[in-house]
Amino acid sequence: MMMHPQWDFALKKILPATQILNDPAACISYSYDNGRHQAIPAAVVLPQTTEQVQNIVAWCQTEQIPLTARGRGTGTPGGSVPSSNGLVISFEQMNNILSFCPESRYMIVEPGVLNQTVQTLAGQKQLLWGPDPSSQAYCTVGGNLAYNAGGPHTLKYGATKDNVLYVEAVTGAGELIKTGFAVNKSACGYDLTRLLIGSEGTLALFTKICLKLSPKPESSRLLQLWFADEQTACQAIATLTQTAVNLSALEFMDRNCLTLLKTHSDLIIPPTAQALLLVEIDGLPTELTFYSTKIRTLLPDLLSCEESTDPKHAWAARKKLSPILRKLAAYKINEDVVVPVGQLHALLQTVQEITQQENILNVNFGHAGNGNLHVNLLLHDSAQMPAAQRCLEKIFAAVIALGGTLSGEHGIGLEKKTFLTQAYSAPTLDLMYAIKKHFDPHNILNPGKLLP
Amino acid sequence: MMMHPQWDFALKKILPATQILNDPAACISYSYDNGRHQAIPAAVVLPQTTEQVQNIVAWCQTEQIPLTARGRGTGTPGGSVPSSNGLVISFEQMNNILSFCPESRYMIVEPGVLNQTVQTLAGQKQLLWGPDPSSQAYCTVGGNLAYNAGGPHTLKYGATKDNVLYVEAVTGAGELIKTGFAVNKSACGYDLTRLLIGSEGTLALFTKICLKLSPKPESSRLLQLWFADEQTACQAIATLTQTAVNLSALEFMDRNCLTLLKTHSDLIIPPTAQALLLVEIDGLPTELTFYSTKIRTLLPDLLSCEESTDPKHAWAARKKLSPILRKLAAYKINEDVVVPVGQLHALLQTVQEITQQENILNVNFGHAGNGNLHVNLLLHDSAQMPAAQRCLEKIFAAVIALGGTLSGEHGIGLEKKTFLTQAYSAPTLDLMYAIKKHFDPHNILNPGKLLP
Numbered sequence: 022m023m024m025h026p027q028w029d030f031a032l033k034k035i036l037p038a039t040q041i042l043n044d045p046a047a048c049i050s051y052s053y054d055n056g057r058h059q060a061i062p063a064a065v066v067l068p069q070t071t072e073q074v075q076n077i078v079a080w081c082q083t084e085q086i087p088l089t090a091r092g093r094g095t096g097t098p099g100g101s102v103p104s105s106n107g108l109v110i111s112f113e114q115m116n117n118i119l120s121f122c123p124e125s126r127y128m129i130v131e132p133g134v135l136n137q138t139v140q141t142l143a144g145q146k147q148l149l150w151g152p153d154p155s156s157q158a159y160c161t162v163g164g165n166l167a168y169n170a171g172g173p174h175t176l177k178y179g180a181t182k183d184n185v186l187y188v189e190a191v192t193g194a195g196e197l198i199k200t201g202f203a204v205n206k207s208a209c210g211y212d213l214t215r216l217l218i219g220s221e222g223t224l225a226l227f228t229k230i231c232l233k234l235s236p237k238p239e240s241s242r243l244l245q246l247w248f249a250d251e252q253t254a255c256q257a258i259a260t261l262t263q264t265a266v267n268l269s270a271l272e273f274m275d276r277n278c279l280t281l282l283k284t285h286s287d288l289i290i291p292p293t294a295q296a297l298l299l300v301e302i303d304g305l306p307t308e309l310t311f312y313s314t315k316i317r318t319l320l321p322d323l324l325s326c327e328e329s330t331d332p333k334h335a336w337a338a339r340k341k342l343s344p345i346l347r348k349l350a351a352y353k354i355n356e357d358v359v360v361p362v363g364q365l366h367a368l369l370q371t372v373q374e375i376t377q378q379e380n381i382l383n384v385n386f387g388h389a390g391n392g393n394l395h396v397n398l399l400l401h402d403s404a405q406m407p408a409a410q411r412c413l414e415k416i417f418a419a420v421i422a423l424g425g426t427l428s429g430e431h432g433i434g435l436e437k438k439t440f441l442t443q444a445y446s447a448p449t450l451d452l453m454y455a456i457k458k459h460f461d462p463h464n465i466l467n468p469g470k471l472l473p
Numbered sequence: 474m475m476m477h478p479q480w481d482f483a484l485k486k487i488l489p490a491t492q493i494l495n496d497p498a499a500c501i502s503y504s505y506d507n508g509r510h511q512a513i514p515a516a517v518v519l520p521q522t523t524e525q526v527q528n529i530v531a532w533c534q535t536e537q538i539p540l541t542a543r544g545r546g547t548g549t550p551g552g553s554v555p556s557s558n559g560l561v562i563s564f565e566q567m568n569n570i571l572s573f574c575p576e577s578r579y580m581i582v583e584p585g586v587l588n589q590t591v592q593t594l595a596g597q598k599q600l601l602w603g604p605d606p607s608s609q610a611y612c613t614v615g616g617n618l619a620y621n622a623g624g625p626h627t628l629k630y631g632a633t634k635d636n637v638l639y640v641e642a643v644t645g646a647g648e649l650i651k652t653g654f655a656v657n658k659s660a661c662g663y664d665l666t667r668l669l670i671g672s673e674g675t676l677a678l679f680t681k682i683c684l685k686l687s688p689k690p691e692s693s694r695l696l697q698l699w700f701a702d703e704q705t706a707c708q709a710i711a712t713l714t715q716t717a718v719n720l721s722a723l724e725f726m727d728r729n730c731l732t733l734l735k736t737h738s739d740l741i742i743p744p745t746a747q748a749l750l751l752v753e754i755d756g757l758p759t760e761l762t763f764y765s766t767k768i769r770t771l772l773p774d775l776l777s778c779e780e781s782t783d784p785k786h787a788w789a790a791r792k793k794l795s796p797i798l799r800k801l802a803a804y805k806i807n808e809d810v811v812v813p814v815g816q817l818h819a820l821l822q823t824v825q826e827i828t829q830q831e832n833i834l835n836v837n838f839g840h841a842g843n844g845n846l847h848v849n850l851l852l853h854d855s856a857q858m859p860a861a862q863r864c865l866e867k868i869f870a871a872v873i874a875l876g877g878t879l880s881g882e883h884g885i886g887l888e889k890k891t892f893l894t895q896a897y898s899a900p901t902l903d904l905m906y907a908i909k910k911h912f913d914p915h916n917i918l919n920p921g922k923l924l925p
Contacts, residue, residue: 124711125813125844147717169660180658182667183635196900203876204811206632206843208621208671208884209896210923211905215634215667219660236717259576265599265688307759359656361577391658392577424655432660444661448648453663455911459904471662 024064031084032066035076040067040114051091051109055156058099058435062089065109071189071197071228077110078195078226081465089467090222092133092164095156097355098434100168100221100470110226112163119229123148126234127186127203132163132227139232148234151178154430155340163227169219171430173336176390177269177303180430182218184233190217190225193461203231216456221432222467224460238303241269243332244313246298247291247324251275254296255366257320258389261300262362264319266312270301271390272339275369278386285345288338294324298389299339301332342386343395350382350399354409356416360425362392371419372396379408393429417443433471441473476516483536484518487528492519492566503543503561507608510551510887514541517561523641523649523680529562530647530678533917541919542674544585544616547608549807550886552620552673552922562678564615571681575600578686579638579655584615584679591684600686603630606882607792615679621671623882625788628842629721629755632882634670636685642669642677645913655683668908673884674919676912690755693721695784696765698750699743699776703727706748707818709772710841713752714814716771718764722753723842724791727821730838737797740790746776750841751791753784794838795847802834802851806861808868812877814844823871824848831860845881869895885923893925 024043032041042048042065053059068074081088087107094101103109116133123146128139136157139150152165153172160170166188171180178184187201200213217225248254254273261268274282276295282288290297302312317326329335346353360368369385372394376383382399396416398409417427417440427437427444441450453472460466476495484493494500494517505511520526533540539559546553555561568585575598580591588609591602604617605624612622618640623632630636639653652665669677700706706725713720726734728747734740742749754764769778781787798805812820821837824846828835834851848868850861869879869892879889879896893902905924912918 122813122815124715124815126714127813146715171658171660175658180660182664192900192904196903197898198901198904199898200901202811202878202896203813204844204878204881206623206627206811206840206845206881207878208623208632208809208880208882209878209889210885210893210902211672211676211908212634212664212667212670213901213904215664218664220663224663236719262578263576263598267688304756305760305763307763308757311757311759357660359654359658361574361579361655363574363576388658392656393658426654426656426659426661428660429656429658430660433662437661441662444654446649446651448644449650449652449665450662451648452644452650452665452911456663456908459907459911 028064031080032064035080036066036068036073040069042067051111052103054094054096054099054101056097056099056436058102060102060105062103062109063106065111067111067114069114071191074110074191074226074228075195075197078191078193081108082195082463085463086465087468088465090167090226092161092167093159095160095164096168096434097431098436100432100434100467102435104468112161115228118142125203128232128234130162130230130232132161132230134162136160136162136165143234144237147237149178149237150232150234151175151184152181162230162232166218166227166230167220167222168432169430171388173270173272173388175388176271178235182215185214185218186231186233187214188217188227188231189229190227192225193463193466198225205233219432221434221471223457223471224466226466238269239305240309241301241303242309242313243329243335244300244316244326245329245335246300246320246326247294248296249293249324251296251369252366253322254298255369257298258365259363260319261316262390266315266319268300268390269303270299272299272386273389274339274386275384277384278342281342281345281384282338286338286341288335291325299335339386346384346397346399350401352400352403352405354398354400354413356396356413357393357428357431358396358416358420358425359391359393359429360420360423362390364423364425365389365392365394368394368419368423372416375412375415379412381405381409381412388429391429392425435470438471438473480516483532484516487532488518488520488525492521494519503563504555506546506548506551506553508549508551508888510554512554512557514555514561515558517563519563519566521566523643526562526643526678526680527647527649530643530645533560534647534915537915538917539920540917542619542678544613544619545611547612547616548620548886549883550888552884552886554887556920564613567680570594577655580684580686582614582682582684584613584682586614588612588614588617595686596689599689601630601689602684602686603627603636604633614682614684618670618679618682619672619674620884621882623840625722625724625840627840628723630687634667637666637670638683638685639666640669640679640683641681642679644677645915645918650677657685671884673886673923675909675923676918690721691757692761693753693755694761694765695781695787696752696768696778697781697787698752698772698778699746700748701745701776703748703821704818705774706750707821709750710817711815712771713768714842718767718771720752720842721755722751724751725839725841726791727837729836730794733794733797733836734790738790738793740787743777751787791838798836798849798851802853804852804855804857806850806852806865808848808865809845809880809883810848810868810872810877811843811845811881812872812875814842816875816877817841817844817846820846820871820875824868827864827867831864833857833861833864840881843881844877887922890923890925
């Protein structure tokens with residue numbers, strides 16, 4: 022676990038000693054993400070310039086050292102967990118805003134800038150940046166790109182992929198590339214920007230990122246829609262989608278969520294409610310009124326619908342779910358699957374059947390407007406792991422059969438890579454391997470992640 | 474120009490004779506697009522199934538025959554002009570709607586379906602598909618994907634790339650791949666969908682396309698904003714962008730456009746006007762009123778602003794410009810560049826200076842909300858070609874220097890491929906070549922297009 026003396030010597034030629042961490046305590050704090058995996062790196066480097074990034078990659082290439090990029094480690098599927106005894110490249114010191122052009126609606130930032138920093142600065146000009154993961158306050162823009170992060174407002178404002186104009190990045194071959202232009206419309210060559218977004222640090226390291234900004238809404242309103250059963254709630258999601266009601270967020274919580282919230286929050290829940298939709302409308306005040314009325318008309322099967330007088334409080338209850346579950350179950354598995362909106366109820370039923378068969382407690386909530394369900398398996402102890410694994414295999418197969426995807430916003434990392442063969446045919450995966458090989462010929466960038 | 478007898482024999486093993494065209498008249502009508510290039514293919518094949526597409530590719534691979542995909546040939550930069558004596562694969566007989574799921578907001582189509590067909594069907598459920606090129610009535614969805622087509626409403630609804638969930642496609646290696654899932658949010662492997670969109674038939678042939686649909690607005694309003702000079706109009710575009718006014722279209726016409734429209738249309742133009750913005754707002758009627766007022770408040774320097782009582786008529790005048798120019802100048806060059814919105818006036822000035830130096834008449838209009846300017850060079854005769862070429866070189870250099878891109882929605886094709894070295898560094902282009910090589914190892918798919 023100690024850094025080799027020759028590493029120390031070589032790294033100090035690239036970086037000042039203050040930008041190299043190798044004491045065991047520091048290495049341990051870079052050894053895990055927000056999930057279950059851990060591996061201790063031999064050292065951590067904290068570059069401040071693109072040139073330093075290039076020199077680090079060149080050295081890793083020569084020495085065949087696995088190099089894992091890291092934002093703030095808020096991911097869950099192990100994507101930023103390093104190789105054991107490998108090198109971590111943390112972008113926490115590349116955190117400058119390089120330019121902000123409200124009149125062209127873009128901002129150029131270094132990868133270590135926090136998502137919230139971007140939102141705050143953009144907000145001063147009535148603009149926002151689309152991706153709003155719940156870790157917004159402490160996750161980085163570079164990490165958001167690596168995993169194509171989303172959030173509740175992805176429904177209206179898109180995921181990370183929809184909100185980046187171009188990147189500059191250092192490939193695994195050590196080449197600095199620029200993938201596009203500071204414009205939101207281009208038909209000029211192959212789209213390398215979107216190829217790198219969501220590639221989980223396996224193809225290139227972002228050094229400069231040009232973000233596309235969107236107009237911030239004038240106002241918003243949050244409705245709480247209560248349903249007597251989950252099926253009616255899922256039908257309501259499809260109805261709202263089909264009747265083209267323009268919503269900014271549409272969150273679902275199942276009956277087990279409500280049971281938990283009854284005990285663990287002060288949300289007032291109607292006694293017969295078995296499902297909740299949080300529906301956000303944004304725009305002009307007149308729009309809020311129009312759509313609130315329209316939603317009530319479209320959904321006669323509603324148990325009740327109230328406007329939240331304290332939207333922050335209602336969102337807090339929704340965001341509380343993950344920590345509550347973690348407290349309840351030492352071995353919580355939080356999945357992140359997506360199906361076409363019209364298939365949400367079919368997915369929910371399947372998940373409940375599968376978990377009941379294996380006697381595992383299951384709780385589901387998520388960004389239902391995108392068909393994105395966070396399927397939680399709550400295990401009492403580690404002995405339930407094999408049963409949970411069987412559940413996951415069946416759930417993923419069901420998701421693919423319903424036309425869906427293995428991950429909506431968390432990514433693949435270490436957790437799901439073996440399942441990628443279910444999602445893509447062999448020729449499709451072969452092309453991904455070929456791309457990996459060209460961007461990273463020595464397989465030094467985050468080896469063993471994403472691809473099976 | 475005659476098809477080799479052995480081709481005839483081989484193709485008839487793959488397709489019925491009715492799906493093979495080889496008489497010279499037919500071959501000529503597949504020899505050009507809507508631009509200036511022409512090359513006559515040896516034959517045209519009209520597959521009806523994915524299997525036929527795969528067999529055609531396999532045969533072209535074995536025989537080393539250049540294969541150029543074609544929608545309806547409405548492009549301009551020569552992307553669908555075949556190789557001389559090569560084979561054209563036209564998707565006009567693969568034009569089925571395969572499924573339409575309004576509740577999940579997607580439609581799965583074959584590549585030969587017309588854009589308008591999709592819009593009409595989607596419209597019945599109050600939905601739309603984002604891309605709306607002016608050739609909408611007769612261009613195909615497959616062609617829209619090949620060139621990442623846009624249109625006036627790209628400002629709000631995105632270009633083709635923003636409106637496709639996944640594709641099935643046959644690569645140049647003959648492999649059938651499926652690039653994604655019928656969901657609008659995914660963090661699952663490398664994004665091959667966007668890699669193929671805009672690749673101009675050089676990587677793979679689309680056989681099935683899953684389109685993302687959007688809610689159709691309740692109503693819309695078109696404002697005509699007249700300005701005393703072009704600079705004030707360009708400032709207005711930046712102001713509207715910066716103050717986050719949510720518009721569905723924002724079109725610019727320069728002083729030379731207005732001169733032409735005075736003679737060639739019945740649009741009533743204020744005598745002192747030197748620039749026009751067509752501004753479309755869509756949404757609820759109350760929104761139209763709110764934003765119309767807000768726009769007037771934001772732009773005190775307006776000459777006049779009137780609501781179009783006949784929006785179709787105003788759009789028709791805008792769409793008339795291209796045909797008028799073509800009539801006026803036998804050798805019209807219609808460029809399609811994009812710069813950051815805040816740089817539009819700088820671009821306009823540069824273009825006007827460059828063309829004046831070369832004594833070439835210049836007319837500019839375009840999708841200004843996206844920074845997308847159609848720069849037209851009007852040549853009296855072909856002797857002006859070298860001068861026009863010098864202009865283009867300088868214009869492209871200026872566009873890149875301003876942070877822009879060589880094409881917004883027309884693509885690169887034959888016209889602009891030599892300029893790609895200005896837009897991308899050598900390492901970036903090398904990655905594109907590497908990707909081309911893996912998707913199309915025998916270089917049979919649209920050889921000589923897009924990449925320099």
